[in-house]
Amino acid sequence: xxxxxxxxxxxxxxxxxxxxxxxxxxxxxxxxxxxxxxxxxxxxxxxxxxxxxxxxxxxxxxxxxxxxxxxxxxxxxxxxxxxxxxxxxxxxxxxxxxxxxxxxxxxxxxxxxxxxxxxxxxxxxxxxxxxxxxxxxxxxxxxxxxxxxxxxxxxxxxxxxxxxxxxxxxxxxxxxxxxxxxxxxxxxxxxxxxxxxxxxxxxxxxxxxxxxxxxxxxxxxxxxxxxxxxxxxxxxxxxxxxxxxxxxxxxxxxxxxxxxxxxxxxxxxxxxxxxxxxxxxxxxxxxxxxxxxxxxxxxxxxxxxxxxxxxxxxxxxxxxxxxxxxxxxxxxxxxxxxxxxxxxxxxxxxxxxxxxxxxxxxxxxxxxxxxxxxxxxxxxxxxxxxxxxxxxxxxxxxxxxxxxxxxxxxxxxxxxxxxxxxxxxxxxxxxxxxxxxxxxxxxxxxxxxxxxxxxxxxxxxxxxxxxxxxxxxxxxxxxxxxxxxxxxxxxxxxxxxxxxxxxxxxxxxxxxxxxxxxxxxxxxxxxxxxxxxxxxxxxxxxxxxxxxxxxxxxxxxxxxxxxxxxxxxxxxxxxxxxxxxxxxxxxxxxxxxxxxxxxxxxxxxxxxxxxxxxxxxxxxxxxxxxxxxxxxxxxxxxxxxxxxxxxxxxxxxxxxxxxxxxxxxxxxxxxxxxxxxxxxxxxxxxxxxxxxxxxxxxxxxxxxxxxxxxxxxxxxxxxxxxxxxxxxxxxxxxxxxxxxxxxxxxxxxxxxxxxxxxxxxxxxxxxxxxxxxxxxxxxxxxxxxxxxxxxxxxxxxxxxxxxxxxxxxxxxxxxxxxxxxxxxxxxxxxxxxxxxxxxxxxxxxxxxxxxxxxxxxxxx
Numbered sequence: 001x002x003x004x005x006x007x008x009x010x011x012x013x014x015x016x017x018x019x020x021x022x023x024x025x026x027x028x029x030x031x032x033x034x035x036x037x038x039x040x041x042x043x044x045x046x047x048x049x050x051x052x053x054x055x056x057x058x059x060x061x062x063x064x065x066x067x068x069x070x071x072x073x074x075x076x077x078x079x080x081x082x083x084x085x086x087x088x089x090x091x092x093x094x095x096x097x098x099x100x101x102x103x104x105x106x107x108x109x110x111x112x113x114x115x116x117x118x119x120x121x122x123x124x125x126x127x128x129x130x131x132x133x134x135x136x137x138x139x140x141x142x143x144x145x146x147x148x149x150x151x152x153x154x155x156x157x158x159x160x161x162x163x164x165x166x167x168x169x170x171x172x173x174x175x176x177x178x179x180x181x182x183x184x185x186x187x188x189x190x191x192x193x194x195x196x197x198x199x200x201x202x203x204x205x206x207x208x209x210x211x212x213x214x215x216x217x218x219x220x221x222x223x224x225x226x227x228x229x230x231x232x233x234x235x236x237x238x239x240x241x242x243x244x245x246x247x248x249x250x251x252x253x254x255x256x257x258x259x260x261x262x263x264x265x266x267x268x269x270x271x272x273x274x275x276x277x278x279x280x281x282x283x284x285x286x287x288x289x290x291x292x293x294x295x296x297x298x299x300x301x302x303x304x305x306x307x308x309x310x311x312x313x314x315x316x317x318x319x320x321x322x323x324x325x326x327x328x329x330x331x332x333x334x335x336x337x338x339x340x341x342x343x344x345x346x347x348x349x350x351x352x353x354x355x356x357x358x359x360x361x362x363x364x365x366x367x368x369x370x371x372x373x374x375x376x377x378x379x380x381x382x383x384x385x386x387x388x389x390x391x392x393x394x395x396x397x398x399x400x401x402x403x404x405x406x407x408x409x410x411x412x413x414x415x416x417x418x419x420x421x422x423x424x425x426x427x428x429x430x431x432x433x434x435x436x437x438x439x440x441x442x443x444x445x446x447x448x449x450x451x452x453x454x455x456x457x458x459x460x461x462x463x464x465x466x467x468x469x470x471x472x473x474x475x476x477x478x479x480x481x482x483x484x485x486x487x488x489x490x491x492x493x494x495x496x497x498x499x500x501x502x503x504x505x506x507x508x509x510x511x512x513x514x515x516x517x518x519x520x521x522x523x524x525x526x527x528x529x530x531x532x533x534x535x536x537x538x539x540x541x542x543x544x545x546x547x548x549x550x551x552x553x554x555x556x557x558x559x560x561x562x563x564x565x566x567x568x569x570x571x572x573x574x575x576x577x578x579x580x581x582x583x584x585x586x587x588x589x590x591x592x593x594x595x596x597x598x599x600x601x602x603x604x605x606x607x608x609x610x611x612x613x614x615x616x617x618x619x620x621x622x623x624x625x626x627x628x629x630x631x632x633x634x635x636x637x638x639x640x641x642x643x644x645x646x647x648x649x650x651x652x653x654x655x656x657x658x659x660x661x662x663x664x665x666x667x668x669x670x671x672x673x674x675x676x677x678x679x680x681x682x683x684x685x686x687x688x689x690x691x692x693x694x695x696x697x698x699x700x701x702x703x704x705x706x707x708x709x710x711x712x713x714x715x716x717x718x719x720x721x722x723x724x725x726x727x728x729x730x731x732x733x734x735x736x737x738x739x740x741x742x743x744x745x746x747x748x749x750x751x752x753x754x755x756x757x758x759x760x761x762x763x764x765x766x767x768x769x770x771x772x773x774x775x776x777x778x779x780x781x782x783x784x785x786x787x788x789x790x791x792x793x794x795x796x797x798x799x800x801x802x803x804x805x806x807x808x809x810x811x812x813x814x815x816x817x818x819x820x821x822x823x824x825x826x827x828x829x830x831x832x833x834x835x836x837x838x839x840x841x842x843x844x845x846x847x848x849x850x851x852x853x854x855x856x857x858x859x860x
Contacts, residue, residue: 060632063537063559063569064167065643065698067717071187074156076754076763076795079811079851080198080211080233082154083110086182088765088793090164091719091748092698097846099265099304104136106268106301106380106416107150109143112179113166113647114694114723114744116654117148119577119622121169121177124154124184125279125293127388128173130412133443133477134382135582137590137603137655141739141775145655145686147443147580150414151182153297153384157196157213158229158277160185166698168626168647170575171539171555174471174521178575178624178649186279186293189217190225193860200853203815207238207267207848224282224290233273237303238266240818240847244836246309250372253345255310257372263836267848268303268379288393291408294386302379302421305503307836310373311343314599315498316366316426317373318343327357328364328429328492336362364429364492376423376503386412390449403454406469410447416440418482420504426497427490438500439482439507441582448472461532467525476516477582482506498600505589515585519545519578533561543576547584548620551576569643570629579619579653583686601658601682610668611685614659615731620688624649630698639702646695648726651688657733658682690728692740696721710757718749735780742773743842745788758799763809765793767845774819774840784840786819791845807855815850818843 069089079085083095087110094111098104109117117136122129132150136143165181173181193216201208213231220226241261251258275297282290312322319326322343329336339356347353348371357363390408395401417440424432450470455463481487486506489499500506523541530536539555555573562568588603606616630643660682699718704711721744725737747770755762767790774786795809818839839847 060567060634060639060641061559063535063557064165064571064628065569065630065641065700067164067166067700069162069164071156071159071161074159074162075196076809080209080235082151082156083108085156086110086151086162088750088767089162089717091717091750092166092696092721094744094748094844096842096844097267097848099267099841099847100263100306101136101138103134103380103416103418104138104143105303105378106382107132107134107136108152109136109146109148110151111142111744112182113645113696114142114721115179115647115649116143116146118146118176118580119178119649120148121173121175121181122149122151122184123173123181124386125186125291125388126183127408127410127449128445128447128473129184130386130410130414130445131443131475131580132382132384133414133416133441133582135441135580135586137588138778141736141743141778144736145583145653147582150382150384153275153295153299154184155213155229155231155275155277157194157215157231158186158275158279160187166643167571167628167645168573168575168624169555170577170624171541171553171573172523172525174473174541174543175576175578175621178577178622178626178647186277187215187217187227187229188225188279188281189227190219191217193217195858196855198853198855200851201236202238202848203850203852204238204240204848207236207851209233209235209853220280220282224280227279229275229277231273231275233270233299235267235270235273237264237269238848239264240838240849241265241836242838244307245834246312247307247373247836250310250346255346255348255372257370259372259375261836262373262375263307264304264375265835265837265839265841265847266304268301271300271302273299284391285393287396288391290391292387292389294388295384297384298382300379300381302377302419305376305378305420305423307375308373308502310367310371311347313373315496316424316502319496325353325357325365325367326496328495328497329362330364330429331362332491336360338363341365366424366426369430370424374422374424377421378504379419379421381415381417381419383415383417384413386410400452403452405453406449406451408447408449410445410449412443412445414443418504420486420501423502425485425488425490425499425501427493427499428485428488429490429492429497431490433485436486436501436506437483438486438504439512440480441586442476442478442480443582444476444478446472446474458528460528460530462529464529465525465527469523471521471523472518473520474516474518475581476514477580477585478514479507479512479586481509481512500589511587513585515581517545517547517581519543533567535559539573545578548578551621565634566631568629568631570627572627573625575624575626577622577624577653579621579686583653584619599681601684603655604683604685606685606687608685610665610683613665613668614683614685615729616656616685616687619653619686620651622649622651622653622688637704639700641698641700643698644695645698646693648691648693650691652690652692653686653688654690654732654736656684656687656689656731657736658684659731687731689732690737690740691726692723693726694721694723708755708757710755712756713754715752715754716749718747720747722746735783738773738780738783739775742785743775745770745772745844747771747788748844760799761797763793763795763797767791767793769844772842772844774821775842776821776837776840777835782821782823782840784822786840786843789816789819789845791816803859805857805859807857808853809855810850810852812845812850816845817849818845818847 112120135147163183169177195214198211211233215229218226247262277295279293325341327338341352388410392406421435453467486501487508521543525539527537537557544550553574557571559569604611626647628645633640697720701716703714749768752765776782792813797807
């Protein structure tokens with residue numbers, strides 16, 4: 001018997017609203033009798049309505065694995081960063097702390113299923129979210145060169161739920177959905193709201209964080225809603241550092257102005273972090289509605305950088321490794337007769353320095369301005385904004401009668417304006433300022449979508465749902481030059497002094513430019529319930545890019561109910577990820593460590609002549625093939641899913657290894673306009689240089705029961721993930737291969753217990769992190785397999801009345817320490833710990849230790 005038309009219409013209407021987000025509703029779940037209809041409605045709630053603690057996190061009637069993290073679960077964490085909130089709820093998601101990582105410290109990348117951040121598509125209310133303008137030049141191996149969306153701007157208080165599609169979905173959404181899809185669903189209530197104040201700090205007494213957030217639902221005429229949210233946050237910096245060996249030696253030798261900690265490893269300082277989100281809906285007629293949502297977010301971030309030793313820093317203090325001092329002749333005609341000065345324990349005590357530099361107005365060394373060296377601070381202002389406007393509904397007459405439609409347009413913008421403080425443009429000598437604005441990157445994206453969906457009677461068990469649509473996308477990446485002092489070649493350039501703001505030289509006017517790409521797509525999705533037990537789905541998508549041409553991808557999925565309580569599911573698909581416009585065109589000069597020594601390296605476009613000479617070529621899309629197979633089992637209040645996945649990615653895009661420059665290379669770079677070439681040690685570029693196979697298992701289990709005179713929900717989530725580099729070249733290098741394969745733990749798990757009483761609630765989560773490769777300062781001799789670890793999170797809430805509640809909690813309650821650096825057996829240079837770190841920066845649970853917080857919430 002066919003499903004009644006009104007029930008089917010509601011199901012199809014919901015399918016249309018979510019197929020643009022790629023969340024399929026199982027047609028096999030639809031049945032004619034009341035019992036099955038109730039089951040459908042229950043499953044729809046698991047997708048469309050905020051999940052309660054007693055509801056499963058995964059959708060049992062979906063042919064592909066989907067996790068649901070409700071807004072309430074997100075709120076039960078001490079962390080205020082959305083990345084950290086998701087990491088605690090999704091074991092296959094990893095996020096590194098990224099200290100001293102250039103722009104990656106400002107917008108941290110996240111890894112789903114061991115793939116880089118730009119291999120996961122981010123959606124907001126089912127619509128494609130724009131990328132950040134930040135490219136992770138120092139991305140910790142896996143994310144080198146990644147350009148993903150900025151998830152951290154999304155406040156948890158604005159969310160109804162987060163939907164995580166753990167399956168390749170490029171055939172449904174296009175580029176970036178190789179690892180999966182994360183869809184952030186905004187609240188849509190037309191009344192009520194909440195106000196929350198949260199305060200916390202780390203056990204070490206730093207990282208003080210204050211957050212105020214609120215949400216309110218308002219009626220928008222009699223037939224609509226306007227749901228508004230805001231979040232304001234400040235966070236102090238943290239430090240998990242010890243004094244550098246070389247700085248201690250300088251201090252012991254009597255060199256002045258040596259800071260107690262010259263190089264800080266820790267979380268950056270965040271100021272005036274504000275996010276405003278709005279979600280508006282209005283019923284226009286009985287068969288159509290209008291919707292609009294968007295955000296404005298802005299924050300200032302400032303963090304540490306590498307210490308510049310006053311005896312050895314190239315381009316500022318010495319160009320021969322600290323044997324002799326770099327001295328500049330200020331006369332303009334080289335008549336100052338500046339001496340060659342040997343460097344000993346304290347060059348300031350050297351009579352040649354005292355007489356020939358300190359007391360000679362014609363000669364200059366930066367030891368006069370900055371005798372103890374200097375440590376730049378790198379930061380930026382990050383601005384993010386988006387707006388989506390659309391209409392959806394059902395055609396009531398004509399050729400398209402009973403067809404559901406969704407027409408929308410989206411614009412997204414992200415700007416990162418960089419600042420570097422307490423540094424120098426050495427080529428300007430004593431006239432150098434100390435603070436610089438090196439320029440900014442902008443990312444602008446526009447999308448237009450038109451989607452259709454209808455159920456058709458082909459004589460199968462139930463109606464076949466067919467959805468199709470068109471999409472147009474434009475992406476623009478813009479480089480804007482910095483202030484003149486940040487890039488200018490000053491009068492001491494020819495004497496070996498470095499050009500530009502030391503650590504992050506400014507973008508020259510010749511670097512500035514606007515780079516755009518357009519593409520359009522057409523897709524078809526079909527779901528066919530052949531029997532009451534067996535469902536199959538097919539998606540095919542065609543995309544045409546104006547840069548590299550066309551690509552066609554497919555996805556085939558199926559689900560079969562073996563029994564009432566057990567069903568199996570699986571999918572096979574192809575996918576792709578287009579190189580970003582930024583990756584194809586950006587150039588940059590970075591300061592990084594090479595074999596433990598601080599050097600400058602240039603990132604060049606892959607089509608630059610030097611890059612081509614070293615193996616670079618125009619970027620091509622990544623291509624993927626993936627398949628999953630799993631099972632869903634329900635027994636009373638126990639819900640269990642197990643899914644195996646295998647993702648093969650060919651021609652992966654990443655930043656090449658840093659390649660040492662010959663003098664001939666430097667001469668060519670000089671001719672092509674690259675500044676400060678003689679002080680450059682290395683170059684790199686983006687390349688399609690390796691293939692990988694990633695496989696793993698996801699297990700999710702939930703159980704609800706009455707316990708301790710209250711209601712209890714237990715949740716277990718486990719992920720095993722393993723990546724193997726199946727093809728690479730010398731451009732990638734063996735250490736990068738090791739980082740791709742070993743930096744993330746192969747095993748991660750969470751076990752949570754949520755307990756509810758009349759006036760109290762409690763939440764406890766145990767987090768397991770398996771062994772991983774500990775790496776510090778991207779140096780192969782620091783690499784070591786680090787031990788597995790367990791952390792504990794807990795929160796207790798007291799409900800004073802229906803409106804007020806007070807919570808106290810802790811993240812990493814037992815203060816589990818990250819793996820300490822162990823350089824035993826490595827080169828003689830390493831045991832001196834010449835970088836000031838205590839812990840491996842690849843620690844999967846961070847390096848800051850335990851964090852406690854209090855929270856007050858007013859609900860109305």
